[in-house]
Amino acid sequence: MEIRMAVTFLRVAELGSFSRAAEQLGYSQAAVTVQMKQLERELGTQLFERIGRRIRLTEDGARFIPYAQELLKAARNARTFVQGARTPSGRLRIGTAESLSISVLPPVLLQFHRLCPLVETSLHTGLISELFDMVRQNHVDLLYFLDKKTDFPDWIKVFERPEPIVFAASASHPFAGRDHIPLEEVLAEPMALTERGVSYRYDLEQMLAAEKLELHPFLETGNTDIIASLLLRHRRMVSFLPQYVVQKQVRAGRLAVLRVDGPRLQMWSQLVYHKNKWITPQMQAFLELMRRTVGPDSGEA
Structure with missing residues (x-):
């Protein structure tokens, strides 16, 4: 055979x-x-x-x-x-959410290039349904995505990590540092959000619908980097984002996570590949790097 x-x-x-x-x-x-x-x-x-x-x-x-x-x-x-110990070469195709590609993956990709300089890496972003199809159709080798805990029988999950979703604003916003902020007051502020269909945006809409509340953002964009930049420039603007998107600016004292009353939302970043996938040396090297630098036991917060 x-x-x-x-x-x-x-x-x-x-x-x-x-x-x-x-x-x-x-x-x-x-x-x-x-x-x-x-x-x-x-x-x-x-x-x-x-x-x-x-x-x-x-x-x-x-x-x-x-x-x-x-x-x-x-x-x-x-x-x-x-x-033997020959340096991995060839292609590596990664499907991922745009927020992860902007906020989490850049330092990992730079380190991966130093470890495997002969590998040609490509990122493919999309909505969650599009990303799932990429795995099924073998358009990507690995999938790193943000959603509720998701398991399919045809997938091998390498790791999953909890990712809080938070309301964020400029550190000079009147709500910054305040406790027990009513949800209705937050929704009355100018709001920029990710596009409809993004997992945590959908869950927020469902949570608000149960309270007979609605979202009316002045801006929608799939690029979380644009939203974070606007938060820094617009003192009154509020957004609802994965904490990892704003974490660096929060630590620098430029943005603040708002302590809003109401249910807390949490998603999970998850790294998977198809069970029938042939694990190439470059895939193995990237998986090991992700476990060390991003996985739940990596020490990242």
């Missing part, structure tokens, strides 16, 4: 399509079909049901997945042994 057939099998099983697997792997659809028929002959069983345009795993096909994964793992370990 050839390694490439195991790779092709796992990609077809993941995507449920010979044509899409062929496109991602750089084969013709006919080549994928030939490989899968050859694999079925070698195993002496049918791995896929082909009914019209629908491709589904048979029971034997589903049972073969862990064996194909072990085969690829053995091949990867053998290659790593042969290559």
Whole structure:
């Protein structure tokens, strides 16, 4: 059995399509079909049901997945042994939320470049539903996102870390340093928010709806860096953001986290990859770096 057939099998099983697997792997659809028929002959069983345009795993096909994964793992370990301590090279594709790409990842990416200078890293941002699709379609190697605790059977979670979501304003705002600020008073201030559909924005809207309150921001943008900059320039402006977005400026005494009465919202930053993903040396290096520098036991607050 050839390694490439195991790779092709796992990609077809993941995507449920010979044509899409062929496109991602750089084969013709006919080549994928030939490989899968050859694999079925070698195993002496049918791995896929082909009914019209629908491709589904048979029971034997589903049972073969862990064996194909072990085969690829053995091949990867053998290659790593042969290559020894050679510096990782190639591509690394990371799907992430824009707020994380702006506030958390830059120092990690710089350190990663120093450790793995031959790796070409690309960031792909989007809303949470778009990010989930990126993982499923193998458009990214790793996903680092912010949401409620989320687990899918096809994902391997490397770590998760709690991330408080807070009301923030300039340190010179009249509310700064004040306790028990009524939520209604905060909502009456000029407000800039992230776009609708962002996880914590949605939860805030649901929380307010339960209290018969509404949001009326004067600005919506997906770029949290713009919002943080506006908070510094506009004394009366308020926003609702992950604490990590404003943490540096809060420590510097330029922004303040407002102590608002009402329910507290918390999301989780989570690092995952698809269970069928072939872990490249550059992926392994980045995962280890993230555990050390960003993970829940890293000492970051």
